[in-house]
Amino acid sequence: MLVGSVPVGGAAPIAVQSMTTTDTRDVEATLAQIGRLADAGCEIVRVAIPRAEVLESFRAICAGSPLPVVADVHFDHRLAIEAARRGAAKLRINPGNIGSLDRFDAALEAAGEAGIPVRIGVNAGSLAPEVQDRDWDLAEKLVASAVAFCEHAESRGFTDIVVSAKASSVRATVDAYRRLSGLVPYALHLGVTEAGTLLGGAVKSSVGMGILLDQGIGDTLRVSLTADPVEEIGVAWSILAALDLRRHGPELVSCPTCGRCEVDLIPIAEEVSRRLAGVRTPIKVAVMGCIVNGPGESRDADIGVAAGRGVGLIFAKGEVVRKVPEGEIVDALFEEIARLEAAL
Amino acid sequence: MLVGSVPVGGAAPIAVQSMTTTDTRDVEATLAQIGRLADAGCEIVRVAIPRAEVLESFRAICAGSPLPVVADVHFDHRLAIEAARRGAAKLRINPGNIGSLDRFDAALEAAGEAGIPVRIGVNAGSLAPEVQDRDWDLAEKLVASAVAFCEHAESRGFTDIVVSAKASSVRATVDAYRRLSGLVPYALHLGVTEAGTLLGGAVKSSVGMGILLDQGIGDTLRVSLTADPVEEIGVAWSILAALDLRRHGPELVSCPTCGRCEVDLIPIAEEVSRRLAGVRTPIKVAVMGCIVNGPGESRDADIGVAAGRGVGLIFAKGEVVRKVPEGEIVDALFEEIARLEAAL
Numbered sequence: 001m002l003v004g005s006v007p008v009g010g011a012a013p014i015a016v017q018s019m020t021t022t023d024t025r026d027v028e029a030t031l032a033q034i035g036r037l038a039d040a041g042c043e044i045v046r047v048a049i050p051r052a053e054v055l056e057s058f059r060a061i062c063a064g065s066p067l068p069v070v071a072d073v074h075f076d077h078r079l080a081i082e083a084a085r086r087g088a089a090k091l092r093i094n095p096g097n098i099g100s101l102d103r104f105d106a107a108l109e110a111a112g113e114a115g116i117p118v119r120i121g122v123n124a125g126s127l128a129p130e131v132q133d134r135d136w137d138l139a140e141k142l143v144a145s146a147v148a149f150c151e152h153a154e155s156r157g158f159t160d161i162v163v164s165a166k167a168s169s170v171r172a173t174v175d176a177y178r179r180l181s182g183l184v185p186y187a188l189h190l191g192v193t194e195a196g197t198l199l200g201g202a203v204k205s206s207v208g209m210g211i212l213l214d215q216g217i218g219d220t221l222r223v224s225l226t227a228d229p230v231e232e233i234g235v236a237w238s239i240l241a242a243l244d245l246r247r248h249g250p251e252l253v254s255c256p257t258c259g260r261c262e263v264d265l266i267p268i269a270e271e272v273s274r275r276l277a278g279v280r281t282p283i284k285v286a287v288m289g290c291i292v293n294g295p296g297e298s299r300d301a302d303i304g305v306a307a308g309r310g311v312g313l314i315f316a317k318g319e320v321v322r323k324v325p326e327g328e329i330v331d332a333l334f335e336e337i338a339r340l341e342a343a344l
Numbered sequence: 345m346l347v348g349s350v351p352v353g354g355a356a357p358i359a360v361q362s363m364t365t366t367d368t369r370d371v372e373a374t375l376a377q378i379g380r381l382a383d384a385g386c387e388i389v390r391v392a393i394p395r396a397e398v399l400e401s402f403r404a405i406c407a408g409s410p411l412p413v414v415a416d417v418h419f420d421h422r423l424a425i426e427a428a429r430r431g432a433a434k435l436r437i438n439p440g441n442i443g444s445l446d447r448f449d450a451a452l453e454a455a456g457e458a459g460i461p462v463r464i465g466v467n468a469g470s471l472a473p474e475v476q477d478r479d480w481d482l483a484e485k486l487v488a489s490a491v492a493f494c495e496h497a498e499s500r501g502f503t504d505i506v507v508s509a510k511a512s513s514v515r516a517t518v519d520a521y522r523r524l525s526g527l528v529p530y531a532l533h534l535g536v537t538e539a540g541t542l543l544g545g546a547v548k549s550s551v552g553m554g555i556l557l558d559q560g561i562g563d564t565l566r567v568s569l570t571a572d573p574v575e576e577i578g579v580a581w582s583i584l585a586a587l588d589l590r591r592h593g594p595e596l597v598s599c600p601t602c603g604r605c606e607v608d609l610i611p612i613a614e615e616v617s618r619r620l621a622g623v624r625t626p627i628k629v630a631v632m633g634c635i636v637n638g639p640g641e642s643r644d645a646d647i648g649v650a651a652g653r654g655v656g657l658i659f660a661k662g663e664v665v666r667k668v669p670e671g672e673i674v675d676a677l678f679e680e681i682a683r684l685e686a687a688l
Contacts, residue, residue, distance in 0.1 A: 050603060097636070125639075169588075170586040174558070194632065194641055195600075197617045199546055206550030210550065226631070255568070256570055259365065293538065
């Protein structure tokens with residue numbers, strides 16, 4: 001399927017998504033945030049449609065966005081219908097909170113007319129009414145809800161579907177997607193809801209999505225963090241890179257430092273990490289604080305430093321190219337990175 | 345097996361480790377850092393022994409530490425022997441860089457005399473010489489090295505072994521541990537080496553260890569971050585909690601905020617996260633910014649807030665107990681948490 005121009009599902013690369021946190025009425029701020037998300041590597045962006053008064057802004061956002069825009073609708077199917085008419089590249093609906101199956105049908109019909117897919121987005125917080133009070137575990141309820149809604153859409157002739165079944169419990173989320181992947185033929189949108197703050201949420205998302213992606217489950221993902229959404233993109237790409245599925249920009253390996261380290265490595269590694277955000281070439285950079293693993297990892301990287309007492313040995317493509325004082329390590333690394341990029 | 349008083353392997357809980365970053369010669373600073381690690385939930389701590397001059401400090405650290413102390417030795421087997429005589433609860437040796445199998449044997453003998461286990465810690469940076477140049481992938485080289493060293497130790501009658509086989513590549517690390525788990529009967533120490541800075545390293549470690557722990561592989565873990573080691577402990581516990589394997593202190597769920605959110609949720613969630621670090625009771629706290637998933641998740645938590653326009657509805661055990669202005673949400677949450685803890 002296509003979300004705007006982005007293929008999702010089948011053999012397509014796993015697409016990275018986020019969601020704006022700006023007020024949807026504020027077109028300028030929302031487009032600015034979408035621009036920052038796109039720069040960070042976001043490929044599909046979702047925007048909330050909480051009320052009818054945001055619909056005209058939504059039209060302008062769709063028109064101005066460099067990324068396909070998904071309309072996120074809850075409770076009121078008319079908002080979904082109107083968003084489909086204003087340029088949404090996909091609708092995200094949770095049929096469990098849209099009021100009735102008739103209203104879900106009306107939204108599907110609008111999507112069909114606009115030629116756009118629909119994400120059936122089931123959440124632990126809003127399951128299908130008929131499964132809500134069953135004596136099942138949460139994963140079973142999520143799966144049963146998702147399958148029932150997919151079957152309903154199919155019965156209406158609508159099959160341009162992406163499915164999600166998220167919970168804030170990683171275990172329930174993983175179990176639900178594992179079962180879903182065997183039950184529905186549709187692309188799966190991965191996520192752990194309400195994962196938490198930046199670091200804790202990154203861990204929960206990485207554990208959950210890592211397990212699923214490692215088993216070949218998942219076609220697009222969104223990392224949910226209570227943080228600047230640009231952080232969500234960084235975490236999403238780090239998950240994909242960790243599994244060698246996709247890579248966006250450089251990789252940094254850096255050692256944890258220990259009683260063996262004779263330079264102040266943490267600020268060096270953090271500064272390298274920050275400056276690498278501006279590098280798009282998919283190189284591997286190693287920042288190592290001692291001679292145990294330092295030379296090995298540095299040689300294995302495209303550019304690396306193995307630091308010793310107050311100095312750094314700079315490696316490029318496996319060879320020592322310079323020895324610099326501690327204070328010049330970061331600049332020297334980026335000079336070598338620039339040289340490498342220029343030679344590509 | 346026992347590392348000091350901490351059981352590792354078999355049915356024992358998965359033990360959380362870290363490593364000091366202080367200068368081992370500085371007993372006071374090292375013990376202070378170990379104290380902070382213990383407070384954060386660290387159960388085993390590793391200390392570097394880079395030179396003979398740190399050995400007397402190491403003895404004092406072992407004597408003063410509330411946690412079992414593992415001696416981390418590279419290159420010089422005599423340091424391992426001396427550390428075993430000075431109170432080490434375990435030796436960590438990489439036989440691939442200790443010089444010769446005779447020297448490895450001498451270290452094993454010292455461990456046997458002291459009655460302590462040895463971690464055979466194979467790293468991508470220092471493989472067994474006989475596999476180094478084989479035309480194998482990295483995971484195969486790691487596994488072959490680890491198995492060869494284990495078999496050598498067994499041939500000497502030493503079987504009090506923990507094994508690790510780490511690389512900075514998550515894929516190689518996961519593959520190596522999967523194979524190792526079927527080949528050796530020993531407890532496995534999980535880790536991704538040189539994972540990187542705080543956030544990126546947390547993601548790599550969470551993906552790698554999440555996949556392995558989900559498959560029942562791993563008996564103890566250390567998250568390696570270029571950061572304060574106390575952060576390693578928080579990430580380690582978050583990984584274990586995400587998989588419902590172990591829990592240390594409270595769980596926070598918080599929503600990612602979106603165009604629907606009418607309070608400034610990120611600082612609220614971050615402040616709740618910070619203040620929860622002081623709470624030991626394993627409660628679930630929800631911080632939610634709107635009415636879509638807010639009431640559901642808040643009801644599901646022990647204590648929660650669903651925020652609306654400038655106000656927060658505070659939930660305790662599924663019931664709305666208070667409605668407070670935005671500025672009082674965090675205090676109100678912690679009053680309810682204190683009330684809940686007092687009632688336990």
